[in-house]
Amino acid sequence: MAKKATKSKPKPTKKGSTFKLSKQNKIILGSLLMLFSIALFFSFISFYFNWQDDQSLLSEFKDRNELAKNLLNKFGASISHIFMYKGFGLASLILPFLICITGIYLFLGLPLKALFKKWIWGLLFIIWISIALGFFATSSPLLGGLIGFEMNDFLQDYAGKIGVLLLLVFGLIFILVRLFEITPEGISSFFNSRKEAISTEFKASKERKAAKDNDTLTTSFDDDVPIILDTYTHKTEIPHLEKEDDLKDFEINTPEPEETLAMEVEQVIEEPEEIDILANKLVDDFGEFDPTLELGNYKFPTIELLDQHGVTGGITINQEELEENKNKIVETLKNYKIGIAQIKATIGPTVTLYEIVPDAGVRISKIKNLEDDIALSLAALGIRIIAPIPGKGTIGIEVPNKNATIVSMRSVIASSKFQKAEMELPIAFGKTISNETFVVDLAKMPHLLMAGATGQGKSVGLNAVLTSLLYKKHPAEVKFILVDPKKVELTLYNKIERHFLAKLPDSAEAIITDNTKVIHTLNSLCIEMDDRYELLKLAMVRNLKEYNTKFKARKLNPNDGHKFLPYIVLVIDEFADLIMTAGKEVETPVARLAQLARAIGIHLIIATQRPSVNVITGIIKANFPARLAFRVTSKIDSRTILDTSGADQLIGRGDMLFTQGNDVTRIQCAFVDTPEVAKIVDYIGSQRAYPDAYELPEYSGEDSGTSIDYNVSDRDQKFREAAEVIVIAQQGSASLIQRKLKLGYNRAGRIIDQLEAAGIVGPFEGSKARQVYISDMVALQQLLDNE
Numbered sequence: 001m002a003k004k005a006t007k008s009k010p011k012p013t014k015k016g017s018t019f020k021l022s023k024q025n026k027i028i029l030g031s032l033l034m035l036f037s038i039a040l041f042f043s044f045i046s047f048y049f050n051w052q053d054d055q056s057l058l059s060e061f062k063d064r065n066e067l068a069k070n071l072l073n074k075f076g077a078s079i080s081h082i083f084m085y086k087g088f089g090l091a092s093l094i095l096p097f098l099i100c101i102t103g104i105y106l107f108l109g110l111p112l113k114a115l116f117k118k119w120i121w122g123l124l125f126i127i128w129i130s131i132a133l134g135f136f137a138t139s140s141p142l143l144g145g146l147i148g149f150e151m152n153d154f155l156q157d158y159a160g161k162i163g164v165l166l167l168l169v170f171g172l173i174f175i176l177v178r179l180f181e182i183t184p185e186g187i188s189s190f191f192n193s194r195k196e197a198i199s200t201e202f203k204a205s206k207e208r209k210a211a212k213d214n215d216t217l218t219t220s221f222d223d224d225v226p227i228i229l230d231t232y233t234h235k236t237e238i239p240h241l242e243k244e245d246d247l248k249d250f251e252i253n254t255p256e257p258e259e260t261l262a263m264e265v266e267q268v269i270e271e272p273e274e275i276d277i278l279a280n281k282l283v284d285d286f287g288e289f290d291p292t293l294e295l296g297n298y299k300f301p302t303i304e305l306l307d308q309h310g311v312t313g314g315i316t317i318n319q320e321e322l323e324e325n326k327n328k329i330v331e332t333l334k335n336y337k338i339g340i341a342q343i344k345a346t347i348g349p350t351v352t353l354y355e356i357v358p359d360a361g362v363r364i365s366k367i368k369n370l371e372d373d374i375a376l377s378l379a380a381l382g383i384r385i386i387a388p389i390p391g392k393g394t395i396g397i398e399v400p401n402k403n404a405t406i407v408s409m410r411s412v413i414a415s416s417k418f419q420k421a422e423m424e425l426p427i428a429f430g431k432t433i434s435n436e437t438f439v440v441d442l443a444k445m446p447h448l449l450m451a452g453a454t455g456q457g458k459s460v461g462l463n464a465v466l467t468s469l470l471y472k473k474h475p476a477e478v479k480f481i482l483v484d485p486k487k488v489e490l491t492l493y494n495k496i497e498r499h500f501l502a503k504l505p506d507s508a509e510a511i512i513t514d515n516t517k518v519i520h521t522l523n524s525l526c527i528e529m530d531d532r533y534e535l536l537k538l539a540m541v542r543n544l545k546e547y548n549t550k551f552k553a554r555k556l557n558p559n560d561g562h563k564f565l566p567y568i569v570l571v572i573d574e575f576a577d578l579i580m581t582a583g584k585e586v587e588t589p590v591a592r593l594a595q596l597a598r599a600i601g602i603h604l605i606i607a608t609q610r611p612s613v614n615v616i617t618g619i620i621k622a623n624f625p626a627r628l629a630f631r632v633t634s635k636i637d638s639r640t641i642l643d644t645s646g647a648d649q650l651i652g653r654g655d656m657l658f659t660q661g662n663d664v665t666r667i668q669c670a671f672v673d674t675p676e677v678a679k680i681v682d683y684i685g686s687q688r689a690y691p692d693a694y695e696l697p698e699y700s701g702e703d704s705g706t707s708i709d710y711n712v713s714d715r716d717q718k719f720r721e722a723a724e725v726i727v728i729a730q731q732g733s734a735s736l737i738q739r740k741l742k743l744g745y746n747r748a749g750r751i752i753d754q755l756e757a758a759g760i761v762g763p764f765e766g767s768k769a770r771q772v773y774i775s776d777m778v779a780l781q782q783l784l785d786n787e
């Protein structure tokens with residue numbers, strides 16, 4: 001069916017071009033019509049003077065010896081006789097004009113649509129004039145022609161003379177109003193414009209005269225102006241209101257230019273502030289502050305540390321596979337009576353995009369509904385239908401390639417797009433479906449949410465993000481906080497602790513693996529955020545970039561607490577696990593950071609296996625416009641992460657969808673293997689480092705007991721009872737207190753905090769119950785009595 005459609009389509013255009021539409025033919029036909037109209041015009045005119053002499057010759061048309069007096073001889077006499085005598089009389093003179101206009105239209109290749117209207121009006125006009133002349137010029141019936149005479153006769157039999165007269169008046173009004181758009185206002189404005197035109201003309205001629213008297217040289221120039229004005233006003237005589245405005249505008253412009261009073265504007269010279277003078281002097285003496293100076297000899301990792309993964313020549317095109325898939329798509333759609341007008345393929349590293357243009361009249365939803373059928377007939381996983389492709393007007397069918405090409409991290413890092421990227425935190429994710437390197441700025445995102453079922457490429461994705469930053473940023477410019485509950489994925493990065501990692505003071509390991517430490521780190525990061533905002537406020541700047549620029553220009557005094565602030569990237573792997581064990585304690589600081597941290601250079605990357613709504617809560621989602629989905633197991637998961645389906649149809653192994661709020665891009669994630677990461681961190685780790693990791697502010701959390709309600713008199717009335725319950729059960733949990741004492745969640749939570757402050761239970765330990773420090777009731781009694 002599709003073939004039929006494509007074959008049968010070009011035919012009409014071909015035919016049209018030979019007989020109708022070719023430019024040459026139009027010119028020939030146009031000129032013929034114009035010349036014919038001239039001939040017709042002259043024969044009609046000459047008919048009026050010679051018709052009586054020529055009429056007797058009409059029967060002897062074939063006789064070559066007989067000659068007619070008409071300018072176009074017997075041909076002219078005959079055709080005029082038909083149109084003028086037997087036809088419409090004098091009104092037939094309009095006919096050559098209509099033919100001439102048609103000729104001009106064809107000659108110039110103008111659209112013929114407008115011509116139709118002209119012909120209709122022309123013919124109506126001919127009929128009206130013919131009847132009118134037949135009515136008024138009864139003494140010379142030739143003026144109205146036979147048709148005019150007969151029609152008059154016919155109408156008068158039914159409507160009488162007055163009736164015909166009224167009919168003619170109505171016809172005239174109809175023609176004037178519809179054709180010439182004449183209205184009462186139009187008529188009055190016409191007279192006004194005439195009046196103005198005459199006055200302008202008068203004025204102009206007066207000026208001309210004056211100019212002639214003054215200077216003969218300028219006369220020729222001055223003379224021209226009113227002539228143009230003249231034709232202009234004449235042309236606008238059809239009383240259109242807008243045209244009249246034009247005319248007025250024209251007049252307004254004519255007055256002599258007024259002399260303007262020149263004003264001198266004195267230059268504003270800004271007085272340099274004291275601080276600027278000092279800063280300029282410091283910059284002159286020492287140059288701009290260079291944050292990288294402390295590790296001045298730092299060498300960025302080289303490209304050789306990355307593998308090519310066997311890919312050297314880019315994507316290989318399998319012509320057979322392309323043809324086979326194309327045929328299958330066409331066949332499948334044909335089975336559902338959907339014809340295709342056009343099909344185009346774009347080959348990407350893992351999938352090929354077939355863009356189709358369906359025949360006119362096919363509903364898009366029909367194709368969208370066939371997603372499963374097409375997948376079945378192509379016998380392939382991961383078919384995604386994009387109907388329509390935004391901004392293109394085509395329908396996309398993504399079909400996985402039989403042999404996917406690995407996109408090596410090496411190829412994306414080496415790409416000029418990444419190398420030349422003028423971004424604060426450039427990340428090379430991989431390659432798009434059209435094989436372009438996909439680079440985005442984390443600083444602009446400003447946070448990233450990653451989801452994907454296990455084994456679909458999440459850890460590789462995280463490594464790709466970290467590797468990109470390691471290849472582009474100096475240790476002074478960016479610091480990572482890595483949270484890895486799985487304890488194995490990110491441990492490699494321990495080697496660059498003193499270069500690139502940030503940690504809590506007194507903490508042994510920079511990579512955070514246990515939940516309590518996560519909560520502390522998140523809260524400490526909140527303090528860092530507040531501190532940074534304070535510094536920004538002091539420096540009177542709005543964001544980290546402006547702050548650092550000002551600091552580099554030595555306009556901020558380190559003695560006031562100012563320092564160069566590196567970007568901080570917080571990476572949390574397995575966020576679901578954290579939320580399950582720590583709940584609100586994690587969610588609250590994460591939400592706070594997500595909401596506020598963008599301006600002060602703290603960016604979050606959160607990865608999760610389970611993108612369910614209780615993990616990615618509304619508040620988190622709202623603050624993470626950039627989302628990245630690897631393959632997930634269900635449509636619901638896909639919707640949770642991307643707000644649209646599609647991630648459930650990916651093929652895994654780094655096949656992913658990325659959205660930054662608007663359209664979704666399919667990307668093949670760059671592949672970086674663990675040995676490569678190991679080589680990079682070894683390379684960096686072997687270089688001279690800072691004395692310690694970047695220190696985060698100290699967070700005095702719950703375990704110090706100081707921040708909790710410590711005052712004995714402020715204790716809850718049920719404090720003693722709760723303490724007894726806990727000691728008897730030897731289990732420090734708020735839900736136990738809730739159940740036994742029938743209290744609300746918040747009150748039980750407060751009591752457990754007070755018990756912790758009193759030293760009866762230990763600190764919060766995630767999903768586990770708190771430790772109980774008091775072994776029995778006697779010990780509890782003693783403790784409470786001694787307070």
Ligand SMILES: Nc1ncnc2c1ncn2[C@@H]1O[C@H](COP(=O)(O)OP(=O)(O)OP(=O)(O)O)[C@@H](O)[C@H]1O
Nearest residue numbers: 406453454455456457458459460653654669670671
């Ligand atoms: N971009 C990629 N290109 C090619 N293969 C990939 C890519 N990403 C992942 N893979 C393959 O998929 C495997 C699993 O990837 P990865 O370890 O990143 O999964 P994951 O989603 O982190 O799983 P989990 O959640 O269990 O840690 C890798 O060992 C690799 O073979």
